[in-house]
Amino acid sequence: MSKSEENxxxxxxxxxxxxxxxxxxxxxxxxxxxxxxxxxxxIPRSESGDSRHVVVKMKSGYNIGIRLSxxxxxxxxxxxxxxxxxxxxxxxxxxxxxxxxxxxxxxxxASRVDYRTGAVRSAISASDLYGxxxxxxxxxxxDTQIVLSIYSENLTQQHWxxxxxxxxxxxxxxxxxxxxxxxxxxxxxTAAALSFALQNLPVPVIVVGAQxxxxxxxxxxxxxxxxxxxxxxxxxxxxxxxxMHETVADTSIxxxxxxxxxxxxxxxxxxxxxxxxxxxxxxxxxxLTMLTPDFRKRDPTAKxxxxxxxxxxxxxxxxxxxxxxxxxxxxxxxGFRGLLLEGSGLGxxxxxxxxxxxxxxxxxxxxxxxxxxxxxxxxxNVYDTGRDLLALGVVPADDMFPETxxxxxxxxxxxxxxxxxxxxxxxxxxxxxxxxxxLPQECAIKEGGQ
Numbered sequence: 001m002s003k004s005e006e007n008x009x010x011x012x013x014x015x016x017x018x019x020x021x022x023x024x025x026x027x028x029x030x031x032x033x034x035x036x037x038x039x040x041x042x043i044p045r046s047e048s049g050d051s052r053h054v055v056v057k058m059k060s061g062y063n064i065g066i067r068l069s070x071x072x073x074x075x076x077x078x079x080x081x082x083x084x085x086x087x088x089x090x091x092x093x094x095x096x097x098x099x100x101x102x103x104x105x106x107x108x109x110a111s112r113v114d115y116r117t118g119a120v121r122s123a124i125s126a127s128d129l130y131g132x133x134x135x136x137x138x139x140x141x142x143d144t145q146i147v148l149s150i151y152s153e154n155l156t157q158q159h160w161x162x163x164x165x166x167x168x169x170x171x172x173x174x175x176x177x178x179x180x181x182x183x184x185x186x187x188x189x190t191a192a193a194l195s196f197a198l199q200n201l202p203v204p205v206i207v208v209g210a211q212x213x214x215x216x217x218x219x220x221x222x223x224x225x226x227x228x229x230x231x232x233x234x235x236x237x238x239x240x241x242x243x244m245h246e247t248v249a250d251t252s253i254x255x256x257x258x259x260x261x262x263x264x265x266x267x268x269x270x271x272x273x274x275x276x277x278x279x280x281x282x283x284x285x286x287x288l289t290m291l292t293p294d295f296r297k298r299d300p301t302a303k304x305x306x307x308x309x310x311x312x313x314x315x316x317x318x319x320x321x322x323x324x325x326x327x328x329x330x331x332x333x334x335g336f337r338g339l340l341l342e343g344s345g346l347g348x349x350x351x352x353x354x355x356x357x358x359x360x361x362x363x364x365x366x367x368x369x370x371x372x373x374x375x376x377x378x379x380x381n382v383y384d385t386g387r388d389l390l391a392l393g394v395v396p397a398d399d400m401f402p403e404t405x406x407x408x409x410x411x412x413x414x415x416x417x418x419x420x421x422x423x424x425x426x427x428x429x430x431x432x433x434x435x436x437x438x439l440p441q442e443c444a445i446k447e448g449g450q
Contacts, residue, residue: 009044012051013068018042021074028078031056033071038064091137098176098233100140102225103166105148105155105182105190133222139286140177140233143170152183152190157310157410160190164197164308167205171304177204177232179225184209184263184271187242191258192404193310195240195431196411202302204235207258208243211269220245220269227253227283235288237280237295238302240431245269246282253283259404259433262374276375276399276438294432309414314338316406318372319349325356332360338409338422341369341394342402347378348385354392361393364419366412368426370397370405377438395423399438408433 010018010025023029023042031038031054040056043063053065054074066072136142147166148159167178182190191207198205208228210221228243235255242261246254247270260277278292313336317327331339339360343349347369349357360367369389371378377399380386390396397405412425427434 009049010051010054014045014051014054017068017074018054021076023074023076027076029054029056030075030077031066032073032075033069038066039077040064091134093141094137095141097138097140099143099174100177100179100229100232101143101145101170101175102179102181102229103163103170104144104146105159105163105180106150106152133225135222135226136229139226139229142229143175145170147180152186155186155190157193157312157414160193160197160310161308163190164194164306167194167198168304168306168308171201171203171205175203176300177206177229177235179228179232180205180207181225182207182209184211184244188258188262188272188403189407191240191242191261192407192431192433193411195258195433196408197306197308197310198240199305199307199430200302201238201240201296201304202300203238203298204232205240206232206235206243206255207240211267211271220250223250224253227255230283230286231255231281231288235281236290236298238298239280239296241280242272243283244272246279251284254279255281255283257432259400259408259431262401262403275401276377276435277432307411307415310407310410311337311413312410314340314406314410314413316340316342316402318342318402319344319353321350323350323353325353328353328356328360332356332363332365336365337417338366338368338413340397340402340406340409341367342372343369343378344372346376346382346386347371347380347389347396348383349389351385351388354388357389357394358392366395366409366419366422366426367393368395368397368405368409370400370402372402374401375438395426398427398434400433404433 025042025044027042029042038056038058040058043055043057045055053067055063055065057063147163163180167180170178187207187209194205194207206228208224210219210224212219224244231243240258241255242258243253243255246252248268256272256274256279257277260274261272262275263271264273265271280295281291282289315331315336317339319341328339341349357367369378378396380390380396400408409426412422415425416422
């Protein structure tokens with residue numbers, strides 16, 4: 001453990017005081033002054049705490065913050081044992097079961113609560129997940145590997161490529177299903193990216209996360225992981241899908257097509273909902289039920305195609321009343337090759353943006369437009385504004401919602417440098433992200449479990 005970790009959360013005057021006393025977090029200390037004496041374990045501060053207090057855990061179990069002053073003295077009176085986390089032993093493998101690889105990338109499903117500070121910290125590998133969910137041993141031969149160990153908001157297009165290549169390698173080496181443990185915040189982006197990068201899949205690729213860390217009583221990590229491994233091993237479909245709670249209860253896990261699902265709530269366990277589509281399947285216990293006949297079937301003989309390149313020079317621009325068109329100009333001037341406009345309603349932006357859009361298209365930038373609305377599809381033929389945008393060369397995203405449309409535009413421009421070819425590819429259905437007819441909103445909500 002490094003010094004910075006041992007003195008976690010302390011800074012300034014407080015850090016100087018505990019260093020002067022020769023103390024480290026976890027030591028037993030006596031803090032005296034103003035006719036009061038406190039003894040207990042020196043525990044970390046919150047990273048956002050001030051620099052004038054130390055925190056001691058008393059024998060009673062309560063924590064007390066003590067403000068430092070000229071007559072406050074800190075003494076080390078004992079060496080405390082620091083909390084540690086040890087991975088539980090792996091359960092024995094059953095060689096008669098399908099082989100599933102769990103790839104860990106980080107996120108809450110691979111995190112635990114540090115009860116000294118209350119903070120959630122990325123600390124559990126894919127191997128740890130297998131160890132704390134021994135039920136997996138009855139479902140599959142589980143192999144585990146750490147691909148990344150970062151929070152999902154820090155992922156980039158290069159990470160998507162790395163994850164796609166690792167998944168492809170595991171499939172080529174005989175995995176009968178792949179599970180990718182991922183943070184929920186940007187899970188829909190990564191899943192959509194994988195659905196374009198991993199084509200003609202022979203087996204399922206299941207992206208799974210958790211809203212609550214695996215050591216909390218209310219955690220959804222184990223249930224989600226069991227459902228994901230079950231689908232990876234035995235699911236009839238060979239697509240990239242997201243596995244999460246269908247409702248707030250632990251009764252079922254639902255599998256949504258990667259390019260058709262969105263995170264809709266900050267903390268609910270059933271946060272992921274299908275958009276303009278129905279879920280692919282549902283797991284209740286160990287029973288898997290297909291919910292739509294429209295899916296790519298598992299076929300071990302299929303020859304997977306890997307296309308993991310994504311352009312980093314693509315931006316999402318959200319239209320809002322009074323938006324300055326110079327925002328569009330900035331991206332063009334800085335060499336961006338694609339712009340995804342998030343327009344209003346059926347696909348509109350203010351006419352004040354038309355000049356900047358025309359300049360972008362004339363310069364070879366692919367400009368596409370999706371709607372800010374969650375459900376429905378872009379129809380730019382209804383109103384004058386939409387028709388004017390079409391005339392300028394803006395490409396409608398049809399029934400792709402903005403996040404998926406953005407990822408697809410990044411992927412499209414990672415495949416070709418020709419703008420016209422990119423437009424054709426953007427309008428081609430690759431992974432079920434486009435459909436000729438959009439479900440009525442009421443049907444999508446009801447069938448999607450909302």
